[in-house]
Amino acid sequence: MTLDYRRLHDTVRARFESDAALEAFLPRPLTSDALKRQGDDRYLSAMTRRIFHAGVQHAMVDAKWPEFEQAFQRFDPEAMAWLGPEQIEAHMQNERLIRDRAKIKSIPENARFILDIRQERGAGFGAFLADWPDTDTIGLWRLLAKRGARLGGRSAAGFLRLAGKDTFLLTSDVIARLVAGGVIEREPTSQRDLRAVQDAFNTLREDSGRPLCQLSALMALSINPAF
Numbered sequence: 677m678t679l680d681y682r683r684l685h686d687t688v689r690a691r692f693e694s695d696a697a698l699e700a701f702l703p704r705p706l707t708s709d710a711l712k713r714q715g716d717d718r719y720l721s722a723m724t725r726r727i728f729h730a731g732v733q734h735a736m737v738d739a740k741w742p743e744f745e746q747a748f749q750r751f752d753p754e755a756m757a758w759l760g761p762e763q764i765e766a767h768m769q770n771e772r773l774i775r776d777r778a779k780i781k782s783i784p785e786n787a788r789f790i791l792d793i794r795q796e797r798g799a800g801f802g803a804f805l806a807d808w809p810d811t812d813t814i815g816l817w818r819l820l821a822k823r824g825a826r827l828g829g830r831s832a833a834g835f836l837r838l839a840g841k842d843t844f845l846l847t848s849d850v851i852a853r854l855v856a857g858g859v860i861e862r863e864p865t866s867q868r869d870l871r872a873v874q875d876a877f878n879t880l881r882e883d884s885g886r887p888l889c890q891l892s893a894l895m896a897l898s899i900n901p902a903f
Contacts, residue, residue: 679857679876681883688897702890706840711806712799714840716790719801720751722838723786727779727826729834736774743772748783753794756787778826785825792823805841810888811878813843814870837889844877844892853895 692698706714724744728737747770749755768775790801797804808816817832827835836843844850846864854860859876860869880891 679854679859679880681880684853684880684894684898685884688894691897702893703837705842705887705889708806711802711840714802716753716794716801717751719805719839720753720756720783720787720790721745723824723827723835724748724751724779724783726831726835726838727782728774728776730826730831732774740772740774743770747773751783751787753787753790756783757791759784759787782825786827789824805836805839808841810842810881812874813877813888814867814874816841816843842887842889844873844888845896846873847892847896849896849899850892852899856899 689695689698692701721744725737725741728744745751747767748759764777764780767773767780768777793801793804805816813833813836816836820832820835821828824832830846833843833845837845851860851863854864854873854876855862857876859872864870864873877888877891880886881888884891886894
């Protein structure tokens with residue numbers, strides 16, 4: 677199968693009982709207005725949750741997240757930007773949390789990142805995300821990795837998915853479909869290969885009118901029906 681949208685869709689559609697069942701399964705990003713309305717605390721929460729997801733069972737992190745929300749003042753960036761060594765040490769003694777010092781230390785760093793963006797743009801972090809063009813998703817990943825803390829690799833895309841910003845994910849199944857379609861030869865790490873991936877998604881988006889998150893889900897399902 678090449679990266680022809682109609683063939684991709686029809687292959688995946690055959691695995692569902694109806695069009696409605698397929699549509700109900702696919703993810704949906706937030707609208708631009710919804711991203712702008714969402715408070716900056718929700719973006720710091722999503723960043724932190726994604727960071728704690730890395731290398732840990734997601735269900736365990738998610739089950740503990742209400743405790744994180746309470747312990748870290750619902751991730752208010754202005755409060756968390758001042759989180760110092762003494763407070764971090766106190767959190768390391770809290771048995772209700774996942775006690776990972778390096779990950780906890782990312783909270784004040786990312787709080788300052790969010791506040792810096794807010795100051796630079798004169799608007800909330802949600803407006804910054806909403807205004808970033810989906811046709812340059814890899815550019816947004818690059819910025820998050822450069823200016824944020826522990827948001828490199830797949831964490832940038834994982835954060836954006838949690839936050840509701842449209843993005844594709846480069847899971848092993850998505851990469852397998854891109855390789856089979858001749859877009860890349862292996863997992864993309866160079867900017868050249870990532871640009872080729874972005875171009876492929878942009879073309880599919882134009883052909884289908886679907887958001888990037890749905891297109892990457894369709895790619896994964898075309899390889900692994902248990903996605």
